[in-house]
Amino acid sequence: MSALSIWFLFIAIGLGTFTLRFLFIYLFGKIEMPNWLSRALRFVPAAALAALVFPALTHPTGQLDLSLSNFRLLAGLGGALVAWRTKNVLLTLLVGMVLLWTFEAMF
Amino acid sequence: MKLNKDFVAGMQGSLPILIGVIPFAMITGVGAVSVGLSFWETMGMSVLVFAGASQLVVFQLMSAGTPWIIMVLTAWVVNVRFTMYSATLAPYLQKLSTGRKAMLAYMLSDQAFGVSLSRFVSTEREMDHRWYYFGSALLIWVLWQIGAAAGALLGSLVPASWGFDFAFPLSFMALMFAALHDRPTVVAALTGGITAVLAKGLPYNTGLVLATSLGIAAGYFSESLKMKAEKSI
Numbered sequence: 001m002s003a004l005s006i007w008f009l010f011i012a013i014g015l016g017t018f019t020l021r022f023l024f025i026y027l028f029g030k031i032e033m034p035n036w037l038s039r040a041l042r043f044v045p046a047a048a049l050a051a052l053v054f055p056a057l058t059h060p061t062g063q064l065d066l067s068l069s070n071f072r073l074l075a076g077l078g079g080a081l082v083a084w085r086t087k088n089v090l091l092t093l094l095v096g097m098v099l100l101w102t103f104e105a106m107f
Numbered sequence: 108m109k110l111n112k113d114f115v116a117g118m119q120g121s122l123p124i125l126i127g128v129i130p131f132a133m134i135t136g137v138g139a140v141s142v143g144l145s146f147w148e149t150m151g152m153s154v155l156v157f158a159g160a161s162q163l164v165v166f167q168l169m170s171a172g173t174p175w176i177i178m179v180l181t182a183w184v185v186n187v188r189f190t191m192y193s194a195t196l197a198p199y200l201q202k203l204s205t206g207r208k209a210m211l212a213y214m215l216s217d218q219a220f221g222v223s224l225s226r227f228v229s230t231e232r233e234m235d236h237r238w239y240y241f242g243s244a245l246l247i248w249v250l251w252q253i254g255a256a257a258g259a260l261l262g263s264l265v266p267a268s269w270g271f272d273f274a275f276p277l278s279f280m281a282l283m284f285a286a287l288h289d290r291p292t293v294v295a296a297l298t299g300g301i302t303a304v305l306a307k308g309l310p311y312n313t314g315l316v317l318a319t320s321l322g323i324a325a326g327y328f329s330e331s332l333k334m335k336a337e338k339s340i
Contacts, residue, residue: 001169006148009175013165013182014155020186022212024194028201033194040327044187046292047299047322049283051315052164054300055307056276064307072273079277080284089281090130096277100270 069107075099113235117242120222128218128247129254134278135159136258141271142166149259153252157216160282161185167275173312181312184319192220199227199236211241216251219244291333295326 001009024033057076058064066073079096086092132153139149139162156162161182168178192215200211223240265271287293299322306314 001175003148005175006144007151009165009178010148010152010155012179013161014152014157016179016183017156017158017161017186017189018209018213020183020189021193021215022209024190025197025200025208025212026205028197033190038191038194039330040323041187041191043292043295043323043326044184044319045286046283046296047326048181048184048319049160049279049286050296050300051303051318051322052167053276053279053283055303055314056167056273056279058304059307064304072276075273076276076280079280083277083281083284087281087285089127089134089278092281093134093274093277096280097269097273100273104270 071100071103071107074103111235111238111242113238114242116234117223117239117244118246119242120226120239121218121243121246124218124222124247125250128250131159131278132251132254133258133261134274135162136255136260137262137265137271138163138166138258138274139255140259140262141265141267142169144259146256146259149262150252150256153255156182157213157248157251158182158186158189159251160279163275163278167272168312170272171312177312177315181315184316188217189215192217195224196220196240199223200240203237211237211244214241214244214248216244216247218247222247291326291330294329295322298322298325 053076057073058066058070060070060072068074075096078099079092082088082095083092135153136149139152140146144152152162152165164185165178165182168181193212196215200208203211219240222243223236226239227236283296287296299318302321303314303318306317308314309317
């Protein structure tokens, strides 16, 4: 990406994100969020994050790889265990990265 | 000059949560440098976007050579949760000029929302919610920027051979588990994740948008079934 298009990317994401933050504070008393929308929004983090995580583990180089030589899948499963028990970003990162380096050094 | 006491209370309320904020900001800074952003690009993004999870998402997509529009859309989807926070906090942040509302909205973060709302609903004391939120959000914002800058400076010391790009999915994993509260959210995550794997071959990473939409629909449907079952008891 060129330096200029990177700044346009940040501005576009920033403007949209600001609008999402501002919208209902600004519209308070004028428009209420419809019930179906607030129900649907509750599922966005779980669905979006899972859609990012799963393929990163199963397709480490762009191709599907469910074998034992896919170290990112193995390290990711270890990280998932930590994430599930602690919900701690830093700890999950630490365990996952150390597992990946260990597998790469051993095999 | 005397600081407003609710402003100070808001800052104090945010103190414990900084233990989580600073490392996450640093990870974002290191991640930015690892995908080739300069220090000033990193800080520019940090100020313009100020939403860590969506920034990490963009880094992962950047390193996969994703088209511009998909990166923008995906970042917005990840940040759509702010509308819920904004709608929930709105009654507390009224009787202000539009400019001040805009400034408070810009500083909205998961942490400022969590700290402020839990205080607002638990306290009986008469307080100025706007000042409390402002203190809480401002402290988090400042420390986030400092953490991101520190991360960007440290990031240049991290060699590419460490495979830091793997830190992105690992971070999402922790955030994902934190978003699983009940069966419908688990259904949403499983549907989104499995669809993303099956749709990986689709061009321009469009599988991501498809998977997220199906995941939301599945969660919604699962919750409707649950509500119906509870009603019939």
